[in-house]
Amino acid sequence: MTVLIYGGGAVGLGIASCLLKAGTEVTVLARDETASLLRQEGLIRTGIFGPAFAAPGTFDAISDLRDLEGRRFDHVLVCTKSFDSEQAALDIYEHRPLLRRDGCIVLFQNGWGNAEILAQFLPKEVIYNARVITGFIRRAKNQVEVTVHADAIHVGSLYSGDRARIAPLCQAISAGGIPCEAVAEIGKDLWAKMLFNCPLNALGAIFQVPYGALGESERTRRVMELIIEEIFEVMRAAGYATYWRSPAEYLLKFYGELIPLTALHLSSTLQDLRAGKRTEIDALNGAVVELGRAHGVSVPANEVVYHMIKYMESGGKPGLPQRTQSTQRNRAS
Numbered sequence: 548m549t550v551l552i553y554g555g556g557a558v559g560l561g562i563a564s565c566l567l568k569a570g571t572e573v574t575v576l577a578r579d580e581t582a583s584l585l586r587q588e589g590l591i592r593t594g595i596f597g598p599a600f601a602a603p604g605t606f607d608a609i610s611d612l613r614d615l616e617g618r619r620f621d622h623v624l625v626c627t628k629s630f631d632s633e634q635a636a637l638d639i640y641e642h643r644p645l646l647r648r649d650g651c652i653v654l655f656q657n658g659w660g661n662a663e664i665l666a667q668f669l670p671k672e673v674i675y676n677a678r679v680i681t682g683f684i685r686r687a688k689n690q691v692e693v694t695v696h697a698d699a700i701h702v703g704s705l706y707s708g709d710r711a712r713i714a715p716l717c718q719a720i721s722a723g724g725i726p727c728e729a730v731a732e733i734g735k736d737l738w739a740k741m742l743f744n745c746p747l748n749a750l751g752a753i754f755q756v757p758y759g760a761l762g763e764s765e766r767t768r769r770v771m772e773l774i775i776e777e778i779f780e781v782m783r784a785a786g787y788a789t790y791w792r793s794p795a796e797y798l799l800k801f802y803g804e805l806i807p808l809t810a811l812h813l814s815s816t817l818q819d820l821r822a823g824k825r826t827e828i829d830a831l832n833g834a835v836v837e838l839g840r841a842h843g844v845s846v847p848a849n850e851v852v853y854h855m856i857k858y859m860e861s862g863g864k865p866g867l868p869q870r871t872q873s874t875q876r877n878r879a880s
Contacts, residue, residue, distance in 0.1 A: 550624060551620045
């Protein structure tokens with residue numbers, strides 16, 4: 548089995564480490580500096596599933612798909628940020644001979660809407676999604692740490708694709724250290740993750756607190772509940788479903804299990820903002836807003852936090868405005 552990892556960030560390196568440990572033929576597409584270090588020093592994995600090391604020369608690392616002319620892959624795993632989905636789709640489309648006729652593209656990405664973007668350029672039957680609730684941190688350009696793991700990686704198709712096509716990939720990832728399963732209803736898994744991420748990720752960034760603090764205040768609990776209620780309304784209108792029939796049923800799980808398990812976790816959106824990076828809010832609350840508009844569902848809570856994060860993303864910070872001569876004159880009058 549041959550696999551191309553499209554994206555050499557934390558998730559891409561984490562999945563690559565599993566496949567390499569299982570003896571899979573792997574090529575990693577990454578930025579120049581990352582690709583160069585991987586070629587020189589290999590790939591190092593640490594963390595809760597134990598160490599793994601892929602020596603230089605045991606896999607390929609490139610920075611341009613043109614370097615792969617003539618090569619063919621059974622699977623292409625897209626491990627980029629959600630806002631890079633369209634560029635990834637264009638890149639893969641322009642180099643589509645890289646994928647074998649019976650090959651698959653698997654999206655290891657956050658949020659909702661990534662598959663739809665890929666489907667604008669590539670056949671739906673080759674597109675699969677992965678739901679990942681394992682934490683990866685890239686400690687260096689060629690080093691990844693597995694920090695937390697809540698459940699097996701789930702891989703499946705939103706377009707009724709055959710699970711048998713991705714079964715060998717799932718088996719290889721599992722053999723390399725991280726449990727991975729082919730599932731029939733990946734949509735339910737993706738919406739379950741949206742129900743977790745949308746209330747916590749944005750508010751954790753806006754208030755700059757860990758998830759546990761959001762669950763302790765009646766004020767933030769009410770905002771999170773509004774966000775969750777709106778997501779259920781959007782799901783129903785759009786014809787989607789998840790594992791809970793109502794917001795009330797989900798909130799028992801949310802407050803009883805999910806927040807306590809991640810009480811000390813800092814929002815990835817907050818971490819991106821602190822690093823001056825673009826966030827994935829468009830594929831989270833932003834996706835809820837877009838679906839709401841498309842199906843005539845009002846989602847004011849999701850829309851407010853979406854615009855707040857977009858303001859912060861553009862350089863705005865929470866807090867009081869700075870005092871200027873103009874404001875001082877206005878106060879004096």
